[in-house]
Amino acid sequence: MVTRIATRATPDADPDWPYYRPVGRECELFELAFRHRLPLLLKGPTGCGKTRFVAHMAARLGRPLHTVACHDDLTAADLTGRHLLQGGETRWSDGPLTRAVREGGICYLDEVVEARRDVTVVIHPLTDDRRLLPLERTGEQLHAPPGFMLVVSYNPGYQHVLKNLKPSTRQRFVSIEFDFPPPAVEAEVLAAESGLSGERCAALVNLAGRLRALKGRDLDEGVSTRLLIYCATLVQAGMPIDEAAQYTLVEPLSDDPDIRAALRELIRMTFS
Amino acid sequence: MVTRIATRATPDADPDWPYYRPVGRECELFELAFRHRLPLLLKGPTGCGKTRFVAHMAARLGRPLHTVACHDDLTAADLTGRHLLQGGETRWSDGPLTRAVREGGICYLDEVVEARRDVTVVIHPLTDDRRLLPLERTGEQLHAPPGFMLVVSYNPGYQHVLKNLKPSTRQRFVSIEFDFPPPAVEAEVLAAESGLSGERCAALVNLAGRLRALKGRDLDEGVSTRLLIYCATLVQAGMPIDEAAQYTLVEPLSDDPDIRAALRELIRMTFS
Amino acid sequence: MVTRIATRATPDADPDWPYYRPVGRECELFELAFRHRLPLLLKGPTGCGKTRFVAHMAARLGRPLHTVACHDDLTAADLTGRHLLQGGETRWSDGPLTRAVREGGICYLDEVVEARRDVTVVIHPLTDDRRLLPLERTGEQLHAPPGFMLVVSYNPGYQHVLKNLKPSTRQRFVSIEFDFPPPAVEAEVLAAESGLSGERCAALVNLAGRLRALKGRDLDEGVSTRLLIYCATLVQAGMPIDEAAQYTLVEPLSDDPDIRAALRELIRMTFS
Amino acid sequence: MVTRIATRATPDADPDWPYYRPVGRECELFELAFRHRLPLLLKGPTGCGKTRFVAHMAARLGRPLHTVACHDDLTAADLTGRHLLQGGETRWSDGPLTRAVREGGICYLDEVVEARRDVTVVIHPLTDDRRLLPLERTGEQLHAPPGFMLVVSYNPGYQHVLKNLKPSTRQRFVSIEFDFPPPAVEAEVLAAESGLSGERCAALVNLAGRLRALKGRDLDEGVSTRLLIYCATLVQAGMPIDEAAQYTLVEPLSDDPDIRAALRELIRMTFS
Amino acid sequence: MVTRIATRATPDADPDWPYYRPVGRECELFELAFRHRLPLLLKGPTGCGKTRFVAHMAARLGRPLHTVACHDDLTAADLTGRHLLQGGETRWSDGPLTRAVREGGICYLDEVVEARRDVTVVIHPLTDDRRLLPLERTGEQLHAPPGFMLVVSYNPGYQHVLKNLKPSTRQRFVSIEFDFPPPAVEAEVLAAESGLSGERCAALVNLAGRLRALKGRDLDEGVSTRLLIYCATLVQAGMPIDEAAQYTLVEPLSDDPDIRAALRELIRMTFS
Amino acid sequence: MVTRIATRATPDADPDWPYYRPVGRECELFELAFRHRLPLLLKGPTGCGKTRFVAHMAARLGRPLHTVACHDDLTAADLTGRHLLQGGETRWSDGPLTRAVREGGICYLDEVVEARRDVTVVIHPLTDDRRLLPLERTGEQLHAPPGFMLVVSYNPGYQHVLKNLKPSTRQRFVSIEFDFPPPAVEAEVLAAESGLSGERCAALVNLAGRLRALKGRDLDEGVSTRLLIYCATLVQAGMPIDEAAQYTLVEPLSDDPDIRAALRELIRMTFS
Numbered sequence A, B, C, D, E, F: 001m002v003t004r005i006a007t008r009a010t011p012d013a014d015p016d017w018p019y020y021r022p023v024g025r026e027c028e029l030f031e032l033a034f035r036h037r038l039p040l041l042l043k044g045p046t047g048c049g050k051t052r053f054v055a056h057m058a059a060r061l062g063r064p065l066h067t068v069a070c071h072d073d074l075t076a077a078d079l080t081g082r083h084l085l086q087g088g089e090t091r092w093s094d095g096p097l098t099r100a101v102r103e104g105g106i107c108y109l110d111e112v113v114e115a116r117r118d119v120t121v122v123i124h125p126l127t128d129d130r131r132l133l134p135l136e137r138t139g140e141q142l143h144a145p146p147g148f149m150l151v152v153s154y155n156p157g158y159q160h161v162l163k164n165l166k167p168s169t170r171q172r173f174v175s176i177e178f179d180f181p182p183p184a185v186e187a188e189v190l191a192a193e194s195g196l197s198g199e200r201c202a203a204l205v206n207l208a209g210r211l212r213a214l215k216g217r218d219l220d221e222g223v224s225t226r227l228l229i230y231c232a233t234l235v236q237a238g239m240p241i242d243e244a245a246q247y248t249l250v251e252p253l254s255d256d257p258d259i260r261a262a263l264r265e266l267i268r269m270t271f272s
Helices: A026-035 A050-060 A076-080 A096-103 A117-126 A183-194 A198-212 A225-236 A241-250 A257-271 B026-035 B050-060 B076-080 B096-103 B119-126 B183-194 B198-212 B225-236 B241-250 B257-271 C026-035 C050-060 C076-080 C096-103 C119-126 C183-194 C198-212 C225-236 C241-250 C257-271 D026-035 D050-060 D076-080 D096-103 D119-126 D183-194 D198-212 D225-236 D241-250 D257-271 E026-035 E050-060 E076-080 E096-103 E119-126 E183-194 E198-212 E225-236 E241-250 E257-271 F026-035 F050-060 F076-080 F096-103 F119-126 F183-194 F198-212 F225-236 F241-250 F257-271
Strands: A040-043 A065-069 A081-086 A089-094 A106-110 A132-135 A140-143 A149-154 A174-177 B040-043 B065-069 B081-086 B089-094 B106-110 B132-135 B140-143 B149-154 B174-177 C040-043 C065-069 C081-086 C089-094 C106-110 C132-135 C140-143 C149-154 C174-177 D040-043 D065-069 D081-086 D089-094 D106-110 D132-135 D140-143 D149-154 D174-177 E040-043 E065-069 E081-086 E089-094 E106-110 E132-135 E140-143 E149-154 E174-177 F040-043 F065-069 F081-086 F089-094 F106-110 F132-135 F140-143 F149-154 F174-177
Touching: A026 A040, A026 A050, A026 A174, A040 A050, A050 A065, A050 A106, A065 A096, A065 B119, A076 A081, A076 A096, A076 A117, A089 A096, A096 A106, A096 A132, A096 A140, A117 A132, A117 A149, A117 F065, A174 F241, A183 A198, A183 A225, A198 A225, A198 A241, A198 A257, A225 A241, A241 A257, A241 B174, B026 B040, B026 B050, B026 B174, B040 B050, B050 B065, B050 B106, B065 B096, B065 C119, B076 B081, B076 B096, B076 B119, B089 B096, B096 B106, B096 B132, B096 B140, B119 B132, B119 B149, B183 B198, B183 B225, B198 B225, B198 B241, B198 B257, B225 B241, B241 B257, B241 C174, C026 C040, C026 C050, C026 C174, C040 C050, C050 C065, C050 C106, C065 C096, C065 D119, C076 C081, C076 C096, C076 C119, C089 C096, C096 C106, C096 C132, C096 C140, C119 C132, C119 C149, C183 C198, C183 C225, C198 C225, C198 C241, C198 C257, C225 C241, C241 C257, C241 D174, D026 D040, D026 D050, D026 D174, D040 D050, D050 D065, D050 D106, D065 D096, D065 E119, D076 D081, D076 D096, D076 D119, D089 D096, D096 D106, D096 D132, D096 D140, D119 D132, D119 D149, D183 D198, D183 D225, D198 D225, D198 D241, D198 D257, D225 D241, D241 D257, D241 E174, E026 E040, E026 E050, E026 E174, E040 E050, E050 E065, E050 E106, E065 E096, E065 F119, E076 E081, E076 E096, E076 E119, E089 E096, E096 E106, E096 E132, E096 E140, E119 E132, E119 E149, E183 E198, E183 E225, E198 E225, E198 E241, E198 E257, E225 E241, E241 E257, E241 F174, F026 F040, F026 F050, F026 F174, F040 F050, F050 F065, F050 F106, F065 F096, F076 F081, F076 F096, F076 F119, F089 F096, F096 F106, F096 F132, F096 F140, F119 F132, F119 F149, F183 F198, F183 F225, F198 F225, F198 F241, F198 F257, F225 F241, F241 F257
Parallel strands: A040 A149, A040 A174, A065 A106, A106 A149, B040 B149, B040 B174, B065 B106, B106 B149, C040 C149, C040 C174, C065 C106, C106 C149, D040 D149, D040 D174, D065 D106, D106 D149, E040 E149, E040 E174, E065 E106, E106 E149, F040 F149, F040 F174, F065 F106, F106 F149
Antiparallel strands: A081 A089, A132 A140, B081 B089, B132 B140, C081 C089, C132 C140, D081 D089, D132 D140, E081 E089, E132 E140, F081 F089, F132 F140
16 A cells, blocks of 8 residues: 655646745655655644645645634534534535545644544544544544545644643644745745845845744744735835834734834844 | 735725824724735724724725624624524524625724634634635635725733733734824814813823823723713713712722722812 | 703602612712713622612613623623524514613613623623614614613622723723712611611611621621611511611621621620 | 511411421511511521421411522522423423412522522512512513512531622521520420430430531531431331441541541440 | 331342342341431442442332432433423433332432532432422422432542532431451352352452552552452453453552552462 | 353454454453453553554454544543434434444443543443443433443553543453553564565664653653554655654654754664
């Protein structure tokens, strides 16, 4: 059942795919996991491109994608489906995970650690060699076709005592760590998304590096690539850079007056 | 897709719009975010005019507005909708967020940090480039039209350990801080809302400044512009200023006898 | 929209109104708030006459009254209404708040701080200039008519960390503090309610003063006017005063043997 | 409305009434409260005869009795009633409190402090001069007839931080403290209930006094009159007194080996 | 109503009864409680024969038996019954307690302290002289016939702050403590249940005594008679005694490596 | 009822059975417990082969298998079944435990300690000599046929104060501890599952031993056999061993930068 595959078997980038700029060999790993039917775990900070990466790979592999942002109250039924009353009749309605299994698509559970614990009952038989989705409510046992893949993500920066992935769940996934792209790549991303000149994008990325250095001391999270794109967008629309940075790089990061003053000072130093 | 727009493209103030007196460039930012389809986060203390600002901008941009005051028990279904039994039949009933998406209107989630966590599953795909609202229950996937905008607010003064916006949510919003207006502007607002003379309004605003200086020491929150309007209204209706201040600026702020005595003393000193 | 009104525009007391003996200018404030459509917050200890005051004012202003005793499990739906199954059909049933809005009546939420947090979503749009009650379930948006007024109360003596009114809610109300009436007034109330002679009522009020002086040291709450009326009623029915006081002024106040002994001693000293 | 009544207006004891041996003037107080429509609170330890007292008074006053043992999950709907599905139809079913109000009977809420907080919304309007039971679900407002009386009890020995009667509820009740009967009376009760000779009953009561003296030091609660009756019943059926005491006075009081050894020693000393 | 009965009124042991080997006078007490309609509480460690004892007595007294293993989520409705939807119709379904009351059988609530608190509302009126089971949902009030008896058990070793029997519940039961049988009796039980020779059973009981001596120091619970029977069964089926003891007396008792090593050492010393 | 059986009564391994490589006498114990109708508890770390062992034994004994991954919200009804609405009709739907009892199959509750407490009410009567499954909802009492067996597992490494198996549940199971296989056996398993050469598999197992030595100091759980198989699979597909180890042996084990650096160092030392 193990197939030896070339490391770049997928076709070249297609302009219709969602834009994604690879940093390392993450595309190769994703494809290898897909071909060997291994589930994949993406670890990394918020806004660094995990969701876009999965969208890109789904397009590249030609699989439909179902994305679910997990939260404290997400239950197994939210993923598998439930009976709904409709016009006096009850009708079974597949959840996103079930749809992915039926179609042979990719199901991406973003921040899976936030979901309620009954989600494990659904994930476990899908992530070992059984690749099985039991639907108690309909009496079905769905066998995942080769095209199905489960991808989950979480942000190690959030981990705390009450909420983490149990080892018995975690050790079911091939795992890869994401981080913000290296400066040249991130500037390339900014320019592509906002239309701003490469030079100004490089200046913003330079600023981002300084801001991210504060993480763990003054900031819980460094500035995300997403916020840099917001900033570049406002600047490109004509807003002065210090004002745009105030709205996109200072206010979203902290409510503490001292920290915000320090951020503003850092911004002024960078652009003066 | 990025459009270069003039900073004052909107028409001049229209008398039918809800009254709002801008303090800085908040109207320009709102409009820019609206045109570039970026979600907006308003931070600021209670009663400083955030709700009115959003109502004003909705009118100015000609978009319908749906406002929801969030709370501990607000769930995603309260925003998206649910099936209701009616006359023996079940009928889907859109929630305020879904209505805003369908109409291309503005949805304003006041004190969003209070809502339950499953709200994130709804907010996330609406606040990135997907601008998508998946309605599991009806099987629909609504793509937000250009007229849709999500605005949320919270009060940094309330933030505590158990309740705050996760960075992965927070870094999805362009953000701006609100505060009480500068004295001259606040007096102008009081006069417009209560009909009281400008001179007496200025005196009330002067008092407000002294009361707000106590925040963080004796008071959790400074006196709001709203309470000043209540006070001006009672005075304009013939009530002596110290009695009106007792009912609107002392009792609503504290239950502590010593603090209230200090507030009363401050008021007497101001008006004697 | 601000109307200048005389401070005593209401007619003189009518014998059909629930009996209420004003202590200060609380009736004038209530009426002014009613005329200017401002919501009102009553603060004060248990059993000092807040509920009776609201009943009196509702009669005086000729408005129907809906009173709700709030508690830990009271939800917004308990106030606004819900669909009920009846004879195989679902029928919408207005809650007390919705009835008050439809009729233009007064809704009084007693000890509002005890209610669950989703009550805020209903109170907020009713307590600013929108005066709006959105009924998600029926799809209605009710605009409160001029006759509608929201009155809430709470007891500052109960306030604790987990349960208090958020500033963003609290700063929406004109507020007034209640306390037990001055001795002469309280004796007048006792006599009117129990039929006991003025002299004996004065003696009971004198005792109440001594008992209330223990509040904060030995007692959480002072003795209420209501309990004094109970005591006067039992005495008027022929029970010896020390036995009546035991049942109405000692046992209801404390379970601590030492404190009760002290209370009994105080009572014996007062009446021997 | 206050009626001056003789202190012993009720007829003499009737053999059909549940047996109750008064200790003080509790029957007179109950009757006076009933005639003046005042609610009553009984305080006292477990198994001292509160439930029997209420049953006795209900028979004496010729009123039907509805007793509810309150607990952590008892809600207002458990007392007022709910719609039940029956044969495809929904039918309103009165709860015990509603039945008592409709019939003009006595409703006894045993250990009321254990009930959930929404019970207060029902108790409050029934315990002031309104004497009103609002049934939101059926749209009824029941006015309690003169025959209705609300009696509640609780055990001050259980009181703890999270569970107690709020002053605003507690100060609505005329209150009386119960305790175990004086020795001669308790022996009389034992003999009447078990058929055991007066002398042996007196010996058991003497033992009970010694066991109760341990309360607060080694025991949370003293031995109840009920357990003494169990003991007398087993002895009267032929069981040796030390064996009967082991099963009824030692094992039910404690699981601690040392305390039980001490209790056994006390029993042997009493009966040897 | 008190009947003087002989202490051994029941017939001799019947081979069809579930096997139970009495240790003391527990059968006499059970029967006496049954004849006098007193509820019974069994205290004792896990696996010492409480459940079997009740099954034996039910057979001996010729009463049907309903056993319920209580747990954190067991509610009163689980005991009394509920309306179930069946074929479009709702049908009342008696719970095990209600069935026992209707039939005049024995209801045994195992580990009653684990049940939710609303169970008390059902137990209380059944455990005093009323012997009443009110079924709010069907409107019935069932009077327990003479054949009905309520038996409850709990394990004092589990007692902790949050979960214990309230004195007001506990003092309603005649109580008896159970422990593991004396060695000769326990060996007799092992032989009867497993078929293993008396000598080898005696050796196992000897081992059990040593293991139980560790309770409170290294072990939370001593080894139960049940586990000894498992061990004897495996040995009788041909498994070496040290291997059988590993699976039945070591692994089920502890996960701590040091404690398990000590247990294994103790076993080797016993059998070498 | 006790049958003396040979220790290897089952047929030799059948190529259609799920692959399982025995380490000790666990197959004999399983079969003995099955023949004597004793329930079995498997203790051991995640990913060491417990699930596969049960699947293997079910095939070997010719019994159908129902596996349930337990979690915080798993209730008794999830195991026994519930009424489902379907096409306007309610239909009883057996849960996996009930299906196993009806068919005489094996029910495997993986990580049973995670399930909610009402599961005990179902497990207890199935795990003593009654072997009974009461279905309150349908009124059935199912007697388990000889082919039924209950197997549960848990991971002692997870045990914490709030979640563990009560002794009264735990002492109902014959128990066996699992651990990772000895090196030679584990290498054999890797080769069989991934197709990688025996020599390279032995190197991976050697590495696993070093990583597992860190458990309890730097790692909560050692690397599982499952992750080693993932690693071997990626290597066999052409990925360099250090890259494959990064994705399967480093990232799934820890988020701590220092620990991961140490793991990477260990890997490099092993393979250079």
